Amino acid sequence: MANTYHDTLRNIALVCLADAIVGASFGAITVSGGLRPWVPITMSVLVFAGGAQFAAAGVVLAGGSPAAAVVAGLVLNARLLPYGFAVADVVEGKWWTRLLGAHVIVDESVAFTLREHGRQRRRATFWACGLALFLCWNAAVVLGALAGAVMRNTGAFGLDAVFPAVLLALVLPSLADRGTRNAALLGAVIAVAATPFLPAGLPVLLALAGLVLAGRPARTVADTRPVPEEVR
Amino acid sequence: MALLAIAALAAGTYAFRLAGPVFRHRLHISGRVQWLLSVAAAVLLTALVATAALTQGHGFAGWARPIGVLVGGALAMRRVPFPLVIVAAAATTAALRLSGLP
Numbered sequence: 001m002a003n004t005y006h007d008t009l010r011n012i013a014l015v016c017l018a019d020a021i022v023g024a025s026f027g028a029i030t031v032s033g034g035l036r037p038w039v040p041i042t043m044s045v046l047v048f049a050g051g052a053q054f055a056a057a058g059v060v061l062a063g064g065s066p067a068a069a070v071v072a073g074l075v076l077n078a079r080l081l082p083y084g085f086a087v088a089d090v091v092e093g094k095w096w097t098r099l100l101g102a103h104v105i106v107d108e109s110v111a112f113t114l115r116e117h118g119r120q121r122r123r124a125t126f127w128a129c130g131l132a133l134f135l136c137w138n139a140a141v142v143l144g145a146l147a148g149a150v151m152r153n154t155g156a157f158g159l160d161a162v163f164p165a166v167l168l169a170l171v172l173p174s175l176a177d178r179g180t181r182n183a184a185l186l187g188a189v190i191a192v193a194a195t196p197f198l199p200a201g202l203p204v205l206l207a208l209a210g211l212v213l214a215g216r217p218a219r220t221v222a223d224t225r226p227v228p229e230e231v232r
Numbered sequence: 233m234a235l236l237a238i239a240a241l242a243a244g245t246y247a248f249r250l251a252g253p254v255f256r257h258r259l260h261i262s263g264r265v266q267w268l269l270s271v272a273a274a275v276l277l278t279a280l281v282a283t284a285a286l287t288q289g290h291g292f293a294g295w296a297r298p299i300g301v302l303v304g305g306a307l308a309m310r311r312v313p314f315p316l317v318i319v320a321a322a323a324t325t326a327a328l329r330l331s332g333l334p
Binding site for chain 2: 014015017018021022025039042043046047048049051052054055056058060062063066067069070073074075076077078079080081082083084085086087088089091092098099101102103105155156157158159160161162163164165166167168169170171172174175179180183184185187188189190191192195196197200203204207208210211214217
């Protein structure tokens with residue numbers, strides 16, 4: 001993709017804006033759902049992974065156990081492991097740059113970095129996206145949490161549709177692969193069917209049974225192949 | 233949600249993140265495992281979409297939310313910019329509720 005660094009920065013800004021909306025709705029939903037404001041704020045700073053935050057908070061708000069919430073969040077975040085290997089070269093440097101850089105490894109920063117070529121560009125893109133997202137995300141969660149404290153009904157604003165819509169937009173490209181799609185659809189059916197009967201958090205984990213339909217990799221995956229950017 | 237649970241989730245998440253930068257010269261993730269992790273992530277995300285869109289507690293969430301999510305998904309497939317996708321989903325759900333659909 002022959003784009004200029006300027007294009008990259010513009011796209012990063014767009015993603016920051018989108019994530020800010022998501023972060024604000026995370027803060028508003030969790031606080032108006034009954035959690036104290038420090039909970040979503042602390043979680044956002046320390047965990048800094050939208051999907052896992054929504055999943056974990058969702059389990060707790062639905063009455064599930066903290067342990068189930070942690071497991072659901074960690075399973076979702078396991079994808080960060082290959083991400084870390086994919087961008088390890090741009091995080092390299094002093095020990096504290098590694099520690100800081102590791103914390104801003106998220107779907108978006110990895111996806112943008114993998115699109116760039118050349119060490120300098122990759123580094124600049126990773127840090128620009130990672131740091132900008134960290135600031136936008138957490139500022140938005142704080143604002144959302146403050147708004148949630150005075151907002152009686154986030155449902156009237158349709159905020160409860162924001163999280164599933166974002167996830168759907170993120171996951172759609174990876175469903176183009178047939179094995180992945182079959183596994184994902186079976187998993188979704190299992191999760192929804194199990195929801196009335198199981199404690200919150202478990203149905204989503206049960207969805208992993210859908211992996212039996214995943215088959216094998218559609219094409220030979222080279223060991224050095226970076227994480228597919230569609231799974232953001 | 234207790235501080236302990238947040239700390240556990242944060243610590244585990246950070247360990248996943250740090251493993252690559254620290255072990256990249258010593259540890260090797262095979263293509264097969266990478267592929268499985270990416271499919272597992274897609275399966276979990278899809279299940280989250282389905283349960284978050286359709287259910288509330290142990291029951292049905294009502295129609296307004298899943299319809300809003302579908303509108304967002306349809307726009308995303310047409311490569312509409314991300315911020316618009318989100319606003320359209322929320323606005324659809326809000327408008328449906330305003331018109332009386334739960």
